[in-house]
Structures are given as structure tokens and as C-alpha cells.
Amino acid sequence: RIAFVNGQYVPHKDAAVHVEDRGYQFADGVYEVCEVWKSAIIDMPRHMDRLDRSLRELRIDWPLHRKALEFVMAETVRRNRVSDGIVYVQVTRGVARRDHFFPSGDVAPSIVVTARSANPKVADKQAETGIAVVTYPENRWPRVDIKTVALLPNVLAKQNAKEQGGKEAWYVDQDGNVTEGGSTNVWIVTKEGTLVTRPAESGILKGITRAVVLDLVERHGIAFEERPFSLEEAKQAREAFVTAASTLVMPVVKIDGSPVGNGHPGSVATALRDQFHTATD
Ligand code: PDD
Numbered sequence: 001r002i003a004f005v006n007g008q009y010v011p012h013k014d015a016a017v018h019v020e021d022r023g024y025q026f027a028d029g030v031y032e033v034c035e036v037w038k039s040a041i042i043d044m045p046r047h048m049d050r051l052d053r054s055l056r057e058l059r060i061d062w063p064l065h066r067k068a069l070e071f072v073m074a075e076t077v078r079r080n081r082v083s084d085g086i087v088y089v090q091v092t093r094g095v096a097r098r099d100h101f102f103p104s105g106d107v108a109p110s111i112v113v114t115a116r117s118a119n120p121k122v123a124d125k126q127a128e129t130g131i132a133v134v135t136y137p138e139n140r141w142p143r144v145d146i147k148t149v150a151l152l153p154n155v156l157a158k159q160n161a162k163e164q165g166g167k168e169a170w171y172v173d174q175d176g177n178v179t180e181g182g183s184t185n186v187w188i189v190t191k192e193g194t195l196v197t198r199p200a201e202s203g204i205l206k207g208i209t210r211a212v213v214l215d216l217v218e219r220h221g222i223a224f225e226e227r228p229f230s231l232e233e234a235k236q237a238r239e240a241f242v243t244a245a246s247t248l249v250m251p252v253v254k255i256d257g258s259p260v261g262n263g264h265p266g267s268v269a270t271a272l273r274d275q276f277h278t279a280t281d
Contacts, residue, residue, distance in 0.1 A: 002079040004072050004113040021110055022093040027150035029092030030054035035245045039083045041073055042280045046208045057146045060093050063111035077115045085117040086246055127273055130253030130265040131168060134161035138173040144205055158182035168242055177228040179203040184242035185210040188234050189268045194223045209243040213272055215279045239266025249273035
């Protein structure tokens, strides 16, 4: 395997950043995960737009020109012979003597790009049975709209889910509303058959997979509402699913041990999963 680190392609086993990298010391950085499908990076423009926004919000410079980064990502996918999988991009504020203040302007941001294969059959099999989720109190900072590498709350929530037999955590806020998953956006189909997802204005990352599903929803005229929904409503829902670049549309069949709908993946989730790549860039 090959990784791209600060301007060079290096063997993955030797790929390293400096101990004084601010990503390491302060989680002072951002990332993107893009799907690789049929050897192509899916939704590159949308991912680059979101990366641009994340960098701006944290006032980190682009590590290289956008077109150059796109090239490096494609090249990293090619060199690793990934046909189905993900490409990971991480940008941090760079290497400097540990000090909370931003380093001076001549410190260049650090850039890492990796790519790895994922067996699509494994994910498809999981989608056939659906996954269990375990709720967790929302305990993250309010700026979850920025895709930062500061993922410790997500790590703890997901680990808790795993230890209780789940594959994903669902954050529930103080109002009893489901915000999002530990690394996914959350959707339900109500008893009445309306697809519902939380607005991206607050409490969630504006997922690229979410945006693709929204395009599908519009194209197919699916009954849809963008509004907050409670854990109670989710438990009563006909179906539920989560979305992310890593899992695409993944049906949820259990919430905290109780079955969703008939306990099997729903027809809306299954159709959206099947149709997914008709709406990607
Ligand atoms: N996670 N919400 C959170 C907290 C996420 O970390 C992610 C993505 C999403 C979905 O975003 P998108 O559809 O753009 O992947 C929502 C990535 C896959 C990860 O951390 O591995």
C-alpha cells in the first residue's frame, strides 16, 4: 500500500507525520472520506466544496491547489489499485512547537491521503440484514458541521454501541431528538410513509451521501420532510436507515434492542441503496 504524505508517495507502513503535528496534539485538522466505486472517486466536487468550507471555518490554508489535491487522490486510488473502497484526506494546521495559538504564517498545513479497498459484498450482505444501533447522549461541541478529526466523542459513542451489539451509535439531544450517528446521518420513514431527516442547519454534519439521497428523493417524488424527529418517533417508525460515504444507505433494524417496523430492512432504504449511484457525480 502507498500513502501520500506532505508531497510524497511513500509505503503505507512508513507513512508518518511529525510528533509536533497539530493534528496529533490538538486534533487541529479536518478530513474527508470519499467513496471509491468502479475505480472512480464518487462526488468529488461536493467533497472538495465541503473540505473548502471546513478549512475556511478553521482558517487553515489549502495544502495544495484543489485540482492538485484531486489529482493526488485519484493517483493514490490508482497506486493502491482500489476499485471499491474509500479514499481518506486529512489536512492539519501543520507542525509547530506545541502552543495553542496558531503558528506563524510560514507553517504549511500537513496533508495525508490514503486509499483502501472494501469488499462491496460485505457491505451488501450487511444491508440485506440491516444493523442495530445504540443511542448515546449528545455530548459533542456545537460545531459538528465542521468535519474535524476531533472524533473522541464519536469514538466513545460507537464503541459503546459495539459493546452492546450495535454497529452504529445514534446521538440523542436534550430535547429527545436524534441528531445523527457516530459517523452517519440518520433517516426514518414514519408510520404514514413519509421520509424524514433532520435539517442540516444544526446538530449534524451535512453529509454528502445525505445530499445524494435528497436528490433521489426529489427525482422520484418520495414524500419527504426535513425536520427534527425524536427517538420515540424513530422507535415507532416503519423503517430507519443511516447514510455515509463509507456505508452508503444502510438499513437500521433495531434501536436499543427494539425492532424497527417488522425488524427487516425497509423498502425505501433498499430502493435508495439500489438507486444510489444513479444520483452521484
Ligand atoms: N463519516 N455525520 C458524521 C458525524 C460523520 O462522521 C459522517 C461521515 C457523516 C456522513 O457524511 P458523508 O455522507 O459525507 O460521508 C455524518 C465518515 C464516513 C467517517 O468518519 O468515516
